[in-house]
Amino acid sequence: MDTIDWLLQGDPAIRWQVLRDLLGADPDEVAAERARVAREGWGAQLLAERGDDGQWAGGAHFPKAEPALPGQPWTSTSHVLTELRLLGADPADAAVQDAIADVARVTRWEYDDLPFFDGEVEPCINAALVTNAVYYGVDVAPVVERLLGERMEDGGWNCEQERGSVRSSFDTTIAVLEALAAFERISEDPRVPEARRSGEAYLLKRSLLRRRSTGELISEGYRAFAFPPRWHYDALRALEHFRAVGAAPDERMAEAIELVRAKRRDDGTWPLDARHGGDARIDYGEVGEPNRWITLPALRVLRWAGE
Template identity: 80%
Template sequence: MDTIDWLLGGDPAIRWQVLRDLLDADPAEVAAERARVAREGWGARLLAARGDDGQWAGGAHFPKTEPTRPGQPWTSTAHVLTELRLLGVDPADASVRAAIADVARVTRWEYDDEPFFEGEVEPCINAALVTNALYFGVPVDAVVERLLGERMEDGGWNCEQEHGSVRSSFDTTIGVLEALAAFEREHDDPRVREARLSGEAYLLERRLMRRRSTGEIPKPTYTQLAFPPRHEYDVLRALEHFRSVGAEVDDRMAEALDLVRSKRRDAGTWALDVVHGGDAVNDYGPVGEPNRWITLKALCVLRWAEG
């Protein structure tokens, strides 16, 4: 089967992004398909999982119930909002607007009991919050200011800074870059652009996957393609970011691009390499099998990189 036809045989969340990003379809057709995300499949299941208290799993970052699977549970409010954004659910949908209003009203962070959209203390958590909040139309300027103030000397960010770390991390930096890019789409702030460029330089200096000091790959997951990426970094996520901001293809991306190309199977698909475990609402496919999300994202990145 043709790869595009195979992608179009998937969930509405996949189909509308294929229409937009790979087929350059008519905007009305794209919008009609996108509208189905809140009503069918993965998106509908996420929205239906919201509790009677207006939030997911009774908490901001941590569910109130004990996890049944090893790993971090991904069923709580912050993580579900990230998934809804990645699926591309329409923020204007009535059920989505109602959910965001409830979260703003009742959800508070476990760490300090602050309201959800006022942010937490760790930049990795706040980065996801900013990206999600802006997607759903909630202003979070104060949280962005905090992220700007937490940039480290090497140009990136690290959640472990408060515990004494003096070097940035790939994982935190990519999350903050996504947040700053989301803010830039709505605000003309040269400070945000400068911070984003410094974080991108941090990744490029490391060829998107290697320690600058030794050339080693810090974690095996950096070369393993995942969906959803959760708090983890991988080269496809980094390349997606550069594509999303319209960056010029840089020679320092070459190794990461070659890695993505090397993972393409004979049938024209890509497999899911790893699942960042724990309880979750949706199962996006088994490890080692062709995966529509990874295939879609890889094709989008290569389309950008190869013109």
């Protein structure tokens, strides 16, 4: 089967992005398909699982009455809002607007009991919050201000900074870059693109994969493509960022682009390489099997790279 036809047999969340990004379909057709995300399939399922209290699993970052394990499980409010954004649920949909209004009214961070859209303390958590808030139309300028002030000397960010880290991390930096790119679209503050470019330079100096000091691969995990990425960095996520901000591919991205090419299967699809642990509301596929959520961005990246 043709890869595009296979993608179009997927969930509405996949189909509308294929129509927009790979087929250049009429905007009205794209909008009509996107409108289905909140009413059918995975998007509708996520929205339907919101609790009577107006949030998911009774908590901001951690499900209520569950062990407070860092990053697990993935069923609470902040993580579901990220998934709805990645699926492309229309922010103007009434069900989405109702959910955001309830979250703003009810949800508070476990760490310091602040209202959800006031932000937390870790830049990786605040970065996801900013990216989501911009998408849903919520003002989080004070959280962006905090992220700008937390940039490290090497140009990136690290959630471990408050615990003494003096070097940025790929995982936190990519999350903050996505947040700044989102905020930049609605802001004229010149500090935002400048900070974004410094974080991008941090990654590019390391060829998106390697230690600057030795040239060694930083982590084998950065070669493993996952959906949803959660807080994890990988080369495909980084390339998607550079594509989305309109950067031109260059030799510093060459190894990462070649990695994407090399992972293509003979049938024209890409597999899911990893699932980041913890309970989740949606099963987006089995590791090692062809996966639409990896194939779609891989095709977008290769098209951007000139293939």
